[in-house]
Amino acid sequence: MKQLSILFVALVMAGCGILDTLNPVPSTCERYVAEACDTCNVSDYYEDTVCSCVADGEVKNASDYYSDKEEAEIDCEDTRIKVATNYGDSEYKNDCARRLKLLKEFEDEACEYLGLEESSSSYDYGDYYDYYDYYYR
Numbered sequence: 001m002k003q004l005s006i007l008f009v010a011l012v013m014a015g016c017g018i019l020d021t022l023n024p025v026p027s028t029c030e031r032y033v034a035e036a037c038d039t040c041n042v043s044d045y046y047e048d049t050v051c052s053c054v055a056d057g058e059v060k061n062a063s064d065y066y067s068d069k070e071e072a073e074i075d076c077e078d079t080r081i082k083v084a085t086n087y088g089d090s091e092y093k094n095d096c097a098r099r100l101k102l103l104k105e106f107e108d109e110a111c112e113y114l115g116l117e118e119s120s121s122s123y124d125y126g127d128y129y130d131y132y133d134y135y136y137r
Contacts, residue, residue, distance in 0.1 A: 029083050029096035030054060035103045040111035043118040053079045 026034070036042065037051035048060040053076040059065065062072035102110040111117045 027084050027096075028093055028100060032096040032100040032103070033083055035100055036111070036114075036116050039103055039107050040114075040116040041118050042116055046118075049075070050079055050083075054083055 033050060033054045037047065037055070042051065045065065048062075049065060052058065052060040057076065057080070059072040059076050062069060066072040066075065099110075099114055102114065106113070
């Protein structure tokens with residue numbers, strides 16, 4: 001009987017979404033960043049500061065980019081928050097979904113089109129990322 005009540009509590013918790021918080025589903029924008037990092041030849045800076053941060057929760061080679069460890073941790077947390085949230089604007093989420101679809105469908109060709117390639121001069125992803133800093137702060 002005790003085992004049955006434990007099973008019942010677990011099912012109720014799962015139904016309420018409590019268990020989902022332990023293993024949250026990545027947002028559309030998190031999936032977009034992960035796809036961009038896996039598919040495109042992004043710069044070392046982007047790979048170390050954004051890809052690593054979103055995937056692993058920390059900056060790789062932090063001493064190359066930041067004056068101290070705390071600055072790197074703050075910037076990484078800020079990056080994770082920016083990518084994980086939608087800033088209350090569906091346009092941001094929709095833009096990530098559109099870009100993700102392009103990357104999955106066209107792969108390398110989409111990388112260049114979206115300006116995600118390190119050598120791409122037509123579009124700088126850093127500028128795209130700064131767009132969110134400007135509009136969503």
